Amino acid sequence: MINENDPSTLSTSGRLLAYNDAIKSGLETGKKFTELMDQLIQTTDAKELLQAATALSMYTLNSDYVTFPHQYSREDFYLLFISRMLELHGEGDAVTLQSSEYQEQLSQNITALDETIMFSFSGHDSNDNGECYQEHVTGQSLFYLNLDKQMLRFNSHAFTQLFIVQYAGQIDNEAILKAVQTFINLGNYLKKDFGFSVDFNMLDSDNSEVYEFQNGTNLSESVVDKLFVAAAEEGYMLENSEHGTGALLRLKNGAIVQVYNRAQPSQSDWVLSVHDEGQRISWFDLLVEYDFLRKWYLADLAELEIKSDPLVFA
Amino acid sequence: MDNQGQTSEAEQNQLDVQLNGAITEKIDYLTSLQKAIQEKHDLKVYELIDAPRFNKLIKKTNLKPNATALETLVDDLHAQISHYLSHHLIDYLGKTYPFFYYDEVSLGQFKIYFGNWWDRRQFGSLDVINIAFNFNEDEFAKLRTGFELEAEGKRYNSDKIAEISSQSTELQKLMTQQGERDQRKELLRSQLKENGQKSTLPWDSGKVKEERQVIIDQLSELADQDEAALEANNTIKDNDDLILSLSKEDTIINYEMQSIKKTFEDFSRFNQRNQSLYTDYLNSLVGEARVKTDD
Numbered sequence: 210m211i212n213e214n215d216p217s218t219l220s221t222s223g224r225l226l227a228y229n230d231a232i233k234s235g236l237e238t239g240k241k242f243t244e245l246m247d248q249l250i251q252t253t254d255a256k257e258l259l260q261a262a263t264a265l266s267m268y269t270l271n272s273d274y275v276t277f278p279h280q281y282s283r284e285d286f287y288l289l290f291i292s293r294m295l296e297l298h299g300e301g302d303a304v305t306l307q308s309s310e311y312q313e314q315l316s317q318n319i320t321a322l323d324e325t326i327m328f329s330f331s332g333h334d335s336n337d338n339g340e341c342y343q344e345h346v347t348g349q350s351l352f353y354l355n356l357d358k359q360m361l362r363f364n365s366h367a368f369t370q371l372f373i374v375q376y377a378g379q380i381d382n383e384a385i386l387k388a389v390q391t392f393i394n395l396g397n398y399l400k401k402d403f404g405f406s407v408d409f410n411m412l413d414s415d416n417s418e419v420y421e422f423q424n425g426t427n428l429s430e431s432v433v434d435k436l437f438v439a440a441a442e443e444g445y446m447l448e449n450s451e452h453g454t455g456a457l458l459r460l461k462n463g464a465i466v467q468v469y470n471r472a473q474p475s476q477s478d479w480v481l482s483v484h485d486e487g488q489r490i491s492w493f494d495l496l497v498e499y500d501f502l503r504k505w506y507l508a509d510l511a512e513l514e515i516k517s518d519p520l521v522f523a
Numbered sequence: 524m525d526n527q528g529q530t531s532e533a534e535q536n537q538l539d540v541q542l543n544g545a546i547t548e549k550i551d552y553l554t555s556l557q558k559a560i561q562e563k564h565d566l567k568v569y570e571l572i573d574a575p576r577f578n579k580l581i582k583k584t585n586l587k588p589n590a591t592a593l594e595t596l597v598d599d600l601h602a603q604i605s606h607y608l609s610h611h612l613i614d615y616l617g618k619t620y621p622f623f624y625y626d627e628v629s630l631g632q633f634k635i636y637f638g639n640w641w642d643r644r645q646f647g648s649l650d651v652i653n654i655a656f657n658f659n660e661d662e663f664a665k666l667r668t669g670f671e672l673e674a675e676g677k678r679y680n681s682d683k684i685a686e687i688s689s690q691s692t693e694l695q696k697l698m699t700q701q702g703e704r705d706q707r708k709e710l711l712r713s714q715l716k717e718n719g720q721k722s723t724l725p726w727d728s729g730k731v732k733e734e735r736q737v738i739i740d741q742l743s744e745l746a747d748q749d750e751a752a753l754e755a756n757n758t759i760k761d762n763d764d765l766i767l768s769l770s771k772e773d774t775i776i777n778y779e780m781q782s783i784k785k786t787f788e789d790f791s792r793f794n795q796r797n798q799s800l801y802t803d804y805l806n807s808l809v810g811e812a813r814v815k816t817d818d
Binding site: 431433434435436437438441446447448449451456 | 638639640641642643764767768770771774777778
């Protein structure tokens with residue numbers, strides 16, 4: 210009796226047919242892959258681009274009978290996706306993709322920054338399809354992207370370490386702000402074009418954004434005292450909040466920084482906020498622009514560090 | 524017994540009339556006060572609640588103090604009257620003392636806050652009935668000292684901060700010199716060993732002992748410094764906290780001084796104006812009343 214599921218029962222011709230079918234199916238998988246690649250590289254439609262990138266990032270190219278020795282990884286498809294996303298919005302010049310000579314691997318430069326600073330995606334967690342956008346030398350993950358779950362999470366720790374600590378003084382402020390704007394734009398495109406859930410974190414310039422602290426809801430009085438003294442030395446008066454407990458700082462650029470307890474007086478839930486008429490200024494922008502705020506923030510970073518999504522950046 | 528026997532009928536009538544008059548006087552007083560409050564005639568209210576002062580300072584007529592002291596009739600209403608009078612007075616003070624803020628802690632009782640900056644000081648209380656500031660003596664003294672020191676180019680805590688900073692600098696030095704001290708200790712210990720091996724000829728023994736003592740003293744001094752260096756880190760941190768609170772106080776006093784200078788030019792004019800607050804305020808009400816009648 211011939212059982213098609215059991216090769217040992219097949220006749221020779223049956224085996225050859227089964228072999229041939231397996232190769233056909235393997236080649237079909239490869240062909241479909243190349244179509245998706247064409248779509249990823251060439252489409253001018255954002256929806257098609259996302260669809261190709263998502264499919265490729267989860268694609269299994271090899272089969273038992275057909276394997277492909279040269280393959281790009283999910284990390285590379287993610288990188289290609291964001292490059293192309295910016296390109297579709299007329300900002301292709303903001304980043305440059307670099308490919309390795311010896312293997313299938315991509316990395317990216319931010320045009321506004323030094324060309325030796327390289328970024329690429331790196332797996333976040335083996336149980337998760339998302340990827341972290343990392344700087345090569347420091348390994349700092351600026352953001353987490355998950356095309357499948359349609360979410361983007363910026364990481365305030367990495368933005369602080371990289372742009373406020375590491376590059377401060379080496380790269381001029383204008384270039385830093387320009388580079389960071391590229392990431393913000395990307396977030397906005399993902400949000401507008403596909404309805405991604407985006408947490409801009411310390412880059413969020415919306416007035417409704419309330420920045421929480423990474424290490425809890427308490428804030429020592431001395432931290433606010435330090436801001437009071439530092440601001441006075443720069444000619445700014447840290448004002449007492451009119452309502453509740455807290456402090457308010459009006460800066461020359463029109464932004465108003467508030468550090469306040471949003472809970473009842475008997476409880477403690479300190480947060481930070483930035484308001485400006487145009488809703489264009491974020492806490493990050495102020496750290497770049499104002500030296501005394503940067504010094505204040507970094508001196509007590511253990512208390513002041515802005516909280517990132519704890520589900521992603523534990 | 525006839526209790527009425529002691530006064531004649533005529534005298535009795537006389538007393539009744541007097542009593543009637545006294546009651547009428549009180550009713551009139553209360554009616555006037557009620558009317559003044561109804562008509563929001565604050566000037567009149569102030570006249571009624573302290574006629575002698577009002578007569579002396581505003582009317583400039585040196586009338587004898589009112590023998591019947593009708594003012595005492597409303598002693599138990601001072602909290603309410605103070606609350607009522609505060610509205611207009613605080614409006615006035617908002618313009619003349621723009622840096623003071625008031626908090627009505629209980630009916631008619633006002634705390635004064637100096638400024639709207641972070642952790643501004645509670646500076647005393649406002650006596651609405653008597654139109655006067657009751658400044659907190661300690662806080663006021665700091666402000667006065669601040670003005671005195673300004674002439675020397677100093678701030679209230681400049682000296683203290685300089686002293687603590689130099690202590691921290693010394694401690695920092697003590698910490699960085701640990702390596703040098705360790706080397707010196709090693710040298711001294713080997714000298715001590717050498718000293719112990721020296722032949723103790725009787726005529727030398729005094730000299731050897733003396734040398735030994737010098738080395739031991741130096742070693743113990745170094746040990747003290749080592750100990751201080753170990754403590755230094757904590758002390759420097761404590762010093763930083765102390766400097767922060769002193770700088771904060773300096774910043775607050777400086778803001779207060781700037782506020783006063785902006786409005787009154789200098790501290791003495793500020794003080795003069797505080798002394799004449801009663802007449803200044805009530806004369807401004809006289810002026811307002813005049814404007815109203817002119818309308």
